[in-house]
Amino acid sequence: MLEIADLNAWYDESHVLHGMKFEVREGECVTLLGRNGAGKSTTLKAIMGLVPKRTGSIRFRGAELIAARPDTIGRAGIGFCPEDRGIFAGLTVEENLMLPPVVAPGGMSIADIHELFPNLRERAKSPGTKLSGGEQQMLAIARILRTGAKLLLLDEPTEGLAPVIVQQIGHMIAEIKRRGFTVLLVEQNFRFAAKLADRHYLVEHGQVVDMIPAHELAARAESLNQRLGI
Amino acid sequence: MLMILGKPAPLLFGQLLLGIINGSFYAMLSLGLAIIFGLLNVINFAHGALFMVGAFVTWGLLHYLGIGYWPAMVLAPVMVGAFGLGLERTLIRFTYKLDILYGLLLTFGLALVLQGLFTNAYGSSGVSYSAPDLLSGTLNLGFMYLPVYRGFVVAAAIIICVAVWFVIEKTSLGALLRASTENPALVQAFGVNVPRVIALTFAAGVALAGLAGVLAAPLYSVNPGMGTDLINTVFAVVVIGGMGSIGGAILTGFGLGIIQGFTEVYYPAASSVVVFAVMAVVLLARPAGLFGRAA
Ligand SMILES: Nc1ncnc2c1ncn2[C@@H]1O[C@H](COP(=O)(O)OP(=O)(O)OP(=O)(O)O)[C@@H](O)[C@H]1O
Numbered sequence A: 001m002l003e004i005a006d007l008n009a010w011y012d013e014s015h016v017l018h019g020m021k022f023e024v025r026e027g028e029c030v031t032l033l034g035r036n037g038a039g040k041s042t043t044l045k046a047i048m049g050l051v052p053k054r055t056g057s058i059r060f061r062g063a064e065l066i067a068a069r070p071d072t073i074g075r076a077g078i079g080f081c082p083e084d085r086g087i088f089a090g091l092t093v094e095e096n097l098m099l100p101p102v103v104a105p106g107g108m109s110i111a112d113i114h115e116l117f118p119n120l121r122e123r124a125k126s127p128g129t130k131l132s133g134g135e136q137q138m139l140a141i142a143r144i145l146r147t148g149a150k151l152l153l154l155d156e157p158t159e160g161l162a163p164v165i166v167q168q169i170g171h172m173i174a175e176i177k178r179r180g181f182t183v184l185l186v187e188q189n190f191r192f193a194a195k196l197a198d199r200h201y202l203v204e205h206g207q208v209v210d211m212i213p214a215h216e217l218a219a220r221a222e223s224l225n226q227r228l229g230i
Numbered sequence B: 001m002l003m004i005l006g007k008p009a010p011l012l013f014g015q016l017l018l019g020i021i022n023g024s025f026y027a028m029l030s031l032g033l034a035i036i037f038g039l040l041n042v043i044n045f046a047h048g049a050l051f052m053v054g055a056f057v058t059w060g061l062l063h064y065l066g067i068g069y070w071p072a073m074v075l076a077p078v079m080v081g082a083f084g085l086g087l088e089r090t091l092i093r094f095t096y097k098l099d100i101l102y103g104l105l106l107t108f109g110l111a112l113v114l115q116g117l118f119t120n121a122y123g124s125s126g127v128s129y130s131a132p133d134l135l136s137g138t139l140n141l142g143f144m145y146l147p148v149y150r151g152f153v154v155a156a157a158i159i160i161c162v163a164v165w166f167v168i169e170k171t172s173l174g175a176l177l178r179a180s181t182e183n184p185a186l187v188q189a190f191g192v193n194v195p196r197v198i199a200l201t202f203a204a205g206v207a208l209a210g211l212a213g214v215l216a217a218p219l220y221s222v223n224p225g226m227g228t229d230l231i232n233t234v235f236a237v238v239v240i241g242g243m244g245s246i247g248g249a250i251l252t253g254f255g256l257g258i259i260q261g262f263t264e265v266y267y268p269a270a271s272s273v274v275v276f277a278v279m280a281v282v283l284l285a286r287p288a289g290l291f292g293r294a295a
């Protein structure tokens, strides 16, 4: 579904991605694991066209997106949940939820979303940023579920959240996957990622240095922990 | 004669009405400026000139084409908006990535060019335009005589301001604009053509100036300098209200018009500086403006 090859990205003068290569197949949940500053968020931003400069190849459902504008990429059916969650302070919860335009048929209905995230209905009229961190994260995921985007890029959805909330978000991502979404997940929380993902890519210094299928994870946990600095 | 606070009532109400009318224009113009600044981060110094163009287009439609006031109320804003769209696409958009001063200098230059062109064509004393028959005459309100057209301008301005406020604060289109103001990159990644939203917003803000120009045409002399006279005060209004606050721009516009009106009654010499005195005081107490979110 998504094939990344020889992806390079720059912020002004600093060269951050050095030939990233990986793929995500339809219906999979794939993670990018790596230390702080490895280039995981930059990879997601590069896929969305949100870095100042990028080269290489980003193929999504066969179409080349390396030269496309962010709105074209969004319209192609990729939903993005940024690391800072991107909840709009000037919009209510409901407005945040309804903001992303529908890009394809087959998105989740509002009723389904409210069933999965009941808090969002109760707090519909409050400003988006008045929600708790966990609720904001749920809102950031929920709003890309209704657009019909089938590939979701989630950047550290558990960052800074309490263990109970992390668990809830884990259930949600599992449910999202069960409903047929494809997920590219950036995580530092390796134990969290282990339960959800089919495959893991290890990112170091802007490159993919290893690919670990879920069934090999247990055997390689120790060396991985070391490389991730956990 | 009825006296209120030591002044004859007709004088007081007359000045109050003038203040409210001026306030109507402050509100409509600062509204457009606030919208444009919020989304484009451009301080549009050409706003007053485009207001002037709106008034001239209204006059021109009648003078050259025999098209009257009511059609002009639609046509002139559309034409000024289309002109604004052209300016945005060919010039202004190149300043977005630069320091805010570039947009300010560019639009300041545009204002001078527009004003110069119209002075060249029509002279600095300008032309005159009369109110439509339906709105001519005066109403006796008991405590004062109200020229019908002035009452109409105030009512129209209030309706326009409330409508714009409603669209921005309460509709999904408004939510899109507010979101694009906050984080345009993310909105674009959701699949919205943000550059197009920005261009159309500029056109809409400028069309609002054009519409104010239509309302102004029968009220003031239509002359090339009419926008410059107003825009200095309007900038003070925007600063006092707080850059980028829609409701703030409206309330401050009307409020300052009224304050100016009262100053005219009690201490006429100060009426042209009172706005700037208020601005100084507000900025000392609240640097982000009365309704501004702290920067
Ligand atoms: N906007 C930016 N401008 C300049 N350099 C940046 C910018 N964002 C990130 N970088 C740099 O790019 C490198 C990769 O950053 P990135 O955010 O992709 O890392 P990450 O793997 O997501 O890390 P983390 O786990 O901390 O989120 C880092 O060295 C970072 O300092």
Ligand SMILES: [Mg+2]
Pocket (backbone or CB within 6 Å): A040, A041, A042, A083, A155
């Ligand atoms: Mg990151």
